[in-house]
Amino acid sequence: MSAPPRFIPTTVHKRDEFSETVSGHLEDAPDTKLVLRKLDGVPWWAKPIAGFLARKEIKSLKLVTGIPGTPNLIRVDDSGILRSWSEGMPLNLAKPTQAAFYHDAKRILRDMRRRGVTHNDLAKPQNWLMGPDGQAEVIDFQLASVHRRRGKIFRIMGYEDLRHLVKQKRRYAPDLLTASERRMLARKSLPTRIWMATGKKAYNAVTRGLFNWSDGEGTGNRIAAEGAQIEADLMAHPRVTAVHLSPFALPAKGSGIYAFVETDLSAVQARNLIAPARVALIQPVTTLPGGDVLDLIAMNRLDELDQLLAQQPELESQTAEIVAQRQNLTDRRLAGL
Structure with missing residues (x-):
């Protein structure tokens, strides 16, 4: 064979x-x-x-x-x-306001339940995608459960998947909420209330304390812990007018901090602003666009960036030069270019 x-x-x-x-x-x-x-x-x-x-x-x-x-x-x-590959944009970037998206998302949850699967991690908007045609997509099944019996635990977990979808709907399309969905948001299941009061605190203590790992995108918690001081140190230079910090996967192991610095300094001068041990990559830019754009560039999520720019074409002129000068070249190294 x-x-x-x-x-x-x-x-x-x-x-x-x-x-x-x-x-x-x-x-x-x-x-x-x-x-x-x-x-x-x-x-x-x-x-x-x-x-x-x-x-x-x-x-x-x-x-x-x-x-x-x-x-x-x-x-x-x-x-x-x-x-x-799921061809879509995370909800925190797509911000869907169309009822069709949420109808399709509910259809996915119904289909999953018919097969005995609950996702269990849909509070993260990054695990929901909006596809190019406006359809819903779900990714990241690391915490998902397969249920051989459709008992109480299965029903509770399915309810929580749906409740988390409704929370996303409240965030991005509150005017579309139905009366029953508003009641659902006000009524967490008992296991969820217990988890929020006990288990989640222990989970955060282990992941953020022992592993120094954030729940958001698995990229470490360094920006939360050190970001304010790093920004202050960069802004101390008189020719730096704005800073945005993004996480990114290092070429070898671990994750690092990518700093976009609004300045007229050269790339070499900008690199000398701060030690590489604190900021792995630093890129001078003429004008900082929105943070969502910069995060996508830092993490090489250029397909999603194209979708975002299609929705916000006014950002394209600012973004083109930043993409051309980007410093996270993991994709080029892996492809052997």
Whole structure:
């Protein structure tokens, strides 16, 4: 039997202690974009947790494969979990206001429940995407559960998935909320209330304290811990008028801070403003656009940037030069360019 086609990585999107998310393609299908949750570089002390999360993701992806709006599981091997690429923009950037999006999102949740799967991590807007045609998509099944019985636990978890979708709707399209949805937002399930009062505090203590890891995108908690002082130190220079800090996956291991600095200093002069140990990359720009644009550039999420600029074309002139001069070239290194 011939070996399966090799996965060719092109861009590292994010990295934490338990996995690395890399997009790319199979060597015999360069035009089909895929995503690998890379597990072969996990440190030994994190392998038990990484293995537990991987098993949950594999079980759930096997069941949701084929549901429009969810990833298709391609294969599992020693390198990790390979799935289809979801062509969409995270909700925190897309900010959907159309009723059709939320109807489609509910359809995904119904289809998942029919297959006995609950997602359990839909409070994060990054796990919801709006596709190019306005349809809903769901990603990141690391915390998902597969239920053999449709008992009380299954019903509670399904209810919480729906409640978190309604919370996203309240954030981005509050005028679309129905009376029943407003009642749902006011009524957390008992297990959720217990978790918020007890378990979540312990979870935050471990992930943010022991691992120095933030819940948002798996990129570390350094900006929250050190960002204010870094910004103050950069702004102390008289020729710096604004600063934006973004997280990004380092080419080797871990995550770093990427600083966009509004200044007329040269790239060499800007690099000398702060030690590389504190800020891995620093890019001088003429004018800072919105932070969402800069975060996408820092993390090499250029497909999503194109979608965002299609919605906000007024940002394109500011952004073109920043993209051309970007300093996170992980995608070029991985592609061998």
